[in-house]
Amino acid sequence: MRDQRRKDAVWRFLTYAFVITMVVVMMVPLYWMLVAATLPQEQFLQFPPRLIPGTAFLDNFAALQERLDFVRTIRNSVFIAVVYTLLSLVLCSMGGFAFAKYEFKYKEPIFYTILATLVLPIQLLVIPLFLLMAQLDWTNTFRAIILPWAANPIGIFLMRQNMKSIPDALLESARMDGATEFQIFYRIALPTMRSSLAALAIILFLFQWDLFLYPLVILESADMYTIPIGLAQLTGFQRIYYDQIMVAATLAIVPMVVLFLVLQKQFVSGILAGSLKE
């Protein structure tokens, strides 16, 4: 009995030690980024590195803003990511619902074809997509960034898996009560999917937020840049503006952090839902 308790205590200690170590490993670069954003470039290059925040944040920010309108860049990124996430949530949940709850010809082959597109790397799609957008005269527009990825295969897959768990009887009884198919989807199915939608929202938002090569090719003028493109412009060859990059990177994570904090509870249960309910 006492042995057991001691064993538990040891285990708990080891678990905590491991978790804390991992947290430190993850947080140190983040902390260093925050500190570096407040240091002038000379102090950034000091060795051993300085770990106490300095006072140059606003100076660095002003220098950054002068090189590149970064506030505008953040606004562009947020706009693109929000519009994309909303649009894609609608399309993915509709698609997922169709694959989960309707029977139609070639349903399985179509679904697996959609899944199969996941193996295509973005690098492969960039040139054909760019040519397409150039023909549509859509280069240097946000719609060219948003639309090609709107029906996201991961999203459709995730929604299909989760929507399978909705009892058919529930949908059937709604149908008996005279609900239209859209009402069934919107009033019955969707409300039960809140946590999955939250998880998907984060995945979609993050996907669009991190997208680099494709917007780099499509967005031509500096006033249209997204954050990753803006950051890449700060890396020259002879001189790399670390101070400005750190300020930019610090600002760039703020919207992501906010989104995570808001949706984090649903995110965890939403991800688990897909894995447990099969």
Place this chain on the structure above:
Amino acid sequence: MKGAGLAGLAGLAGCIGTGDPGSGGDGGDGSDGSDGSDGSDESDGGNGMASEINVWGWDVAARALMITSEEYESENDATVAVEEFGRSAMKDRLQTNLLSGSGAPAVSMLESVDGPSFIDTGSVAPLTDEIEEAGVQDDFVSGKWEALTVDGDIYALPWDTGPTAVYYRRSVYDEHDIDPDSIETWEEFIEEGQKLPDDQYMLNLPEGDLSGVWRYQFRQLSGEPFLESGEVNIHNEKSLRVARNIKEIYDADIAANIEGWTSAWFSAYGDATIASLPSAAWMEGTLRAELPDTAGDWGVFKIPALESGGPRASNWGGSNLMIADQVSDEAHARGWDYMEFSLATKEMQLAMYDEYGLFPALETTYDDPVFDKELDFYDGQPARALFAEVAQDAPGYRFTADTPEVSQAIETELQRMINGEQSPEEAVQAAAETVAENTDRDLA
């Protein structure tokens, strides 16, 4: 110097472009500068040149082009819009634009090391005729052309070059009685390096950039990684000589092992833990900007020879300007006109050198008095004259689309060599075999 350079422009205006002041650009945003009305633009006097072109570059190079574009615009009725990018961002984007045949600017920067891989896309316009007609080929250092020439055609006009030298800290050399003038070979360099105490290093030899060291020394010996017929040639006598040299430096315990461009690296040069830095002319700008306290304590000497009496010139880096073949004839013509103005005229090259430290590949600039100037940064040494001498002596180099394979294989095998896992002979042989296998080539 810049003032003198710009003053000379008035005289040049007559022979470059039309010099006809007009109403400026047409404000269109056509990314290839060919928006319809260009060809018939009245103020251009029907010379068939677009009235507006875009130019892409990165970092200080883009800033330098802004100097020449301003001058060009003031002499010509045309708008030259220079866009500044991040380095790798621009390469990714330009390559996509070249491959897809759409969206590339009229003129863009092309690093020599990327020359063949960009030219191989088949989307870079040959400039052989223009260069011949302008008669400027002999005005540039000869070592620049090889990387820009494919199958007899030239695809870009040289801009700057990276003549090599060893930067050294005068105070450290003085304190330990090291005489830079007495160092002629690497053997002597190593010998002098032994005079330093244990906590000071003669140079830095970072694991992770051995291939950079190998390349400048291999080029110093006029080594070529591939034969003209395509076979892999990095296991020859020259390559072996360089590998042995790297091993000797390493075994002599005079080298620090600090990853380049990190804060530890800057700090080691800042406090003179490392006394010398083999690099190229462009390093001066970095040292000035990042280690301002060390100004006045630097000197340069030519990189040591591998054998007594051997060559002491090599090259590290350098860029050019190219024209995408997807742009209209009018944009092409304007692009060339602007390129010739920026790169083949002494005044513009000197202005860019003065302002941004881009060492001109235009040999005709070297007799300018600025090259003999005694510079405070080097404690009065006229370092530019030394760089100019090295630039003219530096051999060419056959970069190819497979150059990255060479770097990677050399890096891996030389690292195993200095770790004592294999001999220099085995290292270069293994590297050559890896490259041959990965690139489907034969061994020379």
